[in-house]
Amino acid sequence: MAAETASKRMKTDPLIIGTHNGHFHADEALAVYMLRLLPDYASASLVRTRDPSLLDTCHTVVDVGGEYDAGKNRYDHHQRTFNTAFPEHQTKLSSAGLVYMHFGKAIIAQHTKLPVDHSDVELLHRKLYDDFVEAVDANDNGISKYDDSKLEQAGIEKRFKDGGITLASLVNDLNHDDPMGTPSRSTADQPQAEEDFRFSLASSLMGNAFLRKLHGAATAWLPARSIVKEAFNTRTSAHPSGQLLVLPRAGIPWKEHLYGIEEEAGLSPEQKVLFVIYPEKEEADSKWRIQAVSKNMSSFENRKSLPEPWRGVRDAELDALLGDDVQDGAVFVHAAGFIGGHKTEAGVRAMASLALAA
Structure with missing residues (x-):
């Protein structure tokens, strides 16, 4: 017992x-x-x-x-x-x-x-x-x-601690000891x-x-993979070059997935995606963004930046630069050339086509 x-x-x-x-x-x-x-x-x-x-x-x-x-x-x-x-x-x-x-x-x-x-x-x-x-x-x-x-050896020093x-x-x-007075669960002994x-x-x-x-x-990164994979598989319908990726909604963490999917597909450097477009918000009338793909996850250098004449230009002045092939509604292009925006999906697609051809 x-x-x-x-x-x-x-x-x-x-x-x-x-x-x-x-x-x-x-x-x-x-x-x-x-x-x-x-x-x-x-x-x-x-x-x-x-x-x-x-x-x-x-x-x-x-x-x-x-x-x-x-x-x-x-x-x-x-x-x-x-x-x-x-x-x-x-x-x-x-x-x-x-x-x-x-x-x-x-x-x-x-x-x-x-x-x-x-x-x-x-x-x-x-x-x-x-x-x-x-x-x-x-x-x-x-x-x-x-x-x-x-x-x-390279002479690289930290800028701050x-x-x-x-x-x-x-x-x-x-x-x-916590100077802010974290509650204790004990006594001195x-x-x-x-x-x-x-x-x-x-x-x-x-x-x-x-x-x-x-x-x-689990809730954002993983579901995004299937979305990016689908956009990647259909990218030639977005642009004949296959170098434009179109995401269907805002807020999709796409970068890491894109690099991994490209590697799995065995793409050469000349075949890799250069620009990604996506809506800014979930609303039907959302503005759209175009973003250059950086060379890697941590790089600030792009595979191809948006055209230099567009950089730092906004609104009507940018419309004039884009020309008659792009409907009016341009919003901006960042001075660094890594991102830009247009009021419509059609407009941002046209910006992407011009950027790819530049």
Whole structure:
């Protein structure tokens, strides 16, 4: 009877997650939050300690213990032999990356209500790692985005200090007393309770940021892919060159999808899309925009900019420059030549044709 009672208790007692105490970081704060998004861990308690005997009682341990063994739910990355990276990536994982690599698809499937083996879950799994988790891994492992020695050789210096506004720095701030008077969950003789409370704030900070990224990717980025794909497949009907993309509505995040779709299609540089047009708003009488496609996601240099004589010109003066082939209603072209507008779809299509021929 005692053995049966113990067995039932083991099955029903909440799981225990273990991580280290002391100074905390963004990676384990995110790792703990991600685990608790899953039903099995939703009511899990947290033990923050470096005591091996206490860690042995935990179901899952992250960022401490010197062991990476998914079969035993051990996810530390500090051992000398550890060199694991996310598939097709080179950045060494932190505890956040380890938890995400093993549990991320289940988290995404739960959030999107899709089967865990659905192709969209795979797309989102990679998207969230690229856009969010990898930077957490790199930060914790001391990996810079750029090779500092090469930047120094090139004579490139930062114009200002931006480290204080990263999520990792905000988590670090929570390790210290809050001058704004964050409510304490302890008294002076309970320093561990106070530290654990501050860790909970850090975990929520990281987790909420992760969830916002996941929600945006699932509800905006992913649906946009099919829209951009359809526009890409029918682009020759928009312009014989195939270098004009027409989006049917406003607010579609198209850039990343376009680059990926072009790469999948194996387009040569001469075949790639140069301009994208789309309505400014959802209303039927919306104005339309024309935007030049930049050379890559982070570049301010365009594959082809709008014609130089149009740049910085507006309204009737721009109408005169566009000529009789474009109906009146031009709104503007930015001085940098990357974007312009017209009051009508027909007008912006005509602007695109002129820009492509220039």
